Amino acid sequence: MTEFDPQDLKAYAEAADAWFKEHVNPDPGFLLPLTFMEVGTDQQFHFLRDWQNKVFEAGYLGAAWPKAYGGGGMHPAFQAEATKAMRRNGSPIFLNAIGLNWTGPLLLDMGTEAQRTKYIKGILSAEDIWCQGFSEPENGSDLGNAQTKAVRAGEHYVVNGSKIWTTLGKYARYMILLARTRTDTSRKYDGLTFFLAPMKIEGVETRPIKKLTGEHGFTQTFFRDAQIPADEIVGVEGGGWKVAMRTLEFERGARGGQAGGYVAVGSNAWDVLELAKKMNRGGKPALEDASVRARMVDFMIEIQSNALCAQRTGFGPLNTDRPTGLALSSKLMNTEFARRINEFAISLTGPSGAYYVGDKNAVDGGWWTRSYLNSFSATIGGGTSQIQRNIVGEHVLGLPKS
């Protein structure tokens, strides 16, 4: 798999481009979510699930995952081309993010043969939607302190407790679950076990959470004597913390092997530039205002910073001093950027910044305000920006733990 014919790659890339050009539907007739965390209606869910299935069937998702489990068995360069073609042609996001980016690569890395055979294909086809159960109501950033209990009883573990911020919880068939199998270990981390937990069973209940945007997106998940088969563990009992940390490396992009595609599209500086041209300041386009221009340039430099830092991860000799630095800081850079540029966009809309989604006077249907409010899901979820600074400070710069 290490070698491939460049001609084949070129042909594949061209075919992918043509396929997405033909199949992307630029206007489904309703507002699509920007990220997998923002799926708020059944209409959005079914549209995106069908879309992912269609792309997978066409051979443009999981192209580099092993054939034996349902992937395309090709060199990663092929998937990279397919993903580029998606972006170029404005494909919607890919719904099954937890599966494509976390569970899939994790199972290919650490899963058993049986687990790979059982789960990989359903992840790619979106037949099996995955969610993640790490955070708890009392333990958000402090994952290691998770209190949801899993007690071994014969061929099962009996689970009790609650997980929160379960993205796609209403739709998910499986959850990657971090639960406590022992309470008497000297280190709290050693009592944790990593499960592949079924969601559609007795004793598992989800309750929708209304977000600050006014929409539904997450659920809280309650376990009441739910039974998980004992062979649905990744790694070993008590080894869950290590597996969870590996999972987060996949999430943060510090480790490769994801299925391809993308799970979020951001507001970009060019769209905001268009907004600045059409809004007014003193009877002239806002873009002629000196302070608007200055801030606009700052955002363009920053968006280019983030793009270049992402490219730079591919240039080993430029990353010798702190090899994980760029990957571990990318979440911090990108999510904080998204929050601030959306905030700036609201300010560009002047008095209409007062409108929200649902009012006919809202600029761009209220997109900017909703994007700003939703952007906090990324600066908080998956480890807040403050936790990210601890991670970079401690793991990249070697500073003592706080």
Place this chain on the structure above:
Amino acid sequence: MQDLGRLGFSEDQATLLDVATSFCSAKSPISKVRRLIEDETGHDPDIWREIVELGWLGIAIPEEYGGAGLQLAEVVPVMEQMGRYLLAGPFLSATLAAQAILAGATEDQKRTLLPKLAEGQIATLALCEASDDWDLVNIACTAQSTASGTLRLSGEKRLVCDAGSATTLIASVMHEGRPALVLVDRSSLGPKALRRETIIDETRRAWSVTLDGVEVATDAMLDPARAQAALRHIHLSANLLQSAEMCGGTQAVIDYTLDYLKTRVQFGQLIGAYQALKHPTVDAYVGYEQARSHLYSAAHCFGEQGVGEIATRMAKAQADAAMSFAADRAIQFHGGFGFTYDCDAQLYRRRAIWHASQFGDAAYHKAKLADLLL
């Protein structure tokens, strides 16, 4: 969507980065940097000879003129490591002077001068004046043709780096109402024409130079038709190489601060454990990585019409922001020691101020970018 540049990294850049890192770290320990601050010349001539022997002066000079035939992109890793280790010397001046000649001289002048520069003869640029303008075509100094077929110069140049060690100065002047570049032998300047200036970055040497009464031959003028383009090329080349020197310095000042945060104890714990210090240090580090990504993008795209200018201005803007912030916080986070001359944080803060003052700071380049992008 406009092309803002992209990353690339050549084999030659990788090799030079390795060699320059080892060389600069070995030749320029901080004790030596501090010793040279007290030295009138300001650099070690033996190290300069070694740099010449390494061929670094000719990296971006074409082979036909005695150089290695590479690009400024390959000078960038060398300049970056010199910045990281605060290695003193006229490397930046000499490299920029060679670029001025490449972009602005006649064929004869190139054949005469470039091989000498590749072999280590020191030349420097004399561009700044009392107008305090970063626009290099705003020039008050003049060159006037005389009846005897020479050019008579007048006016004063400022912040002429390494004028004390240079053999040749390349001065910008107005000639017949248009900008021109003129070669001036330092030996033709009177003893009182040079005044060493007191500047913020004590690892550098800069001079005021009075041109009044200096006469040069007419063939000392570079190709007048190319003067504007040459000044533009000098401006962008200087900013690219300054960005490199600043990126290196930013890395160094962050590392220096990290050492302190990992060893200094207050209230019973290492101060690096306090998030009030840890988080801004991470912000400084992220700013540095962003600046370095911009730097190598600018190096890679430098020769491309349009994109090269955008990428270079972004690189300087980001390098200024990153180094100024990192060095500013470095002083603060060293507490009382940070307020002393002995703390190295000041070396980097002073250097960031110097670089911001030369060829445009972040605000200046952002204003230019606004016109290019919006």
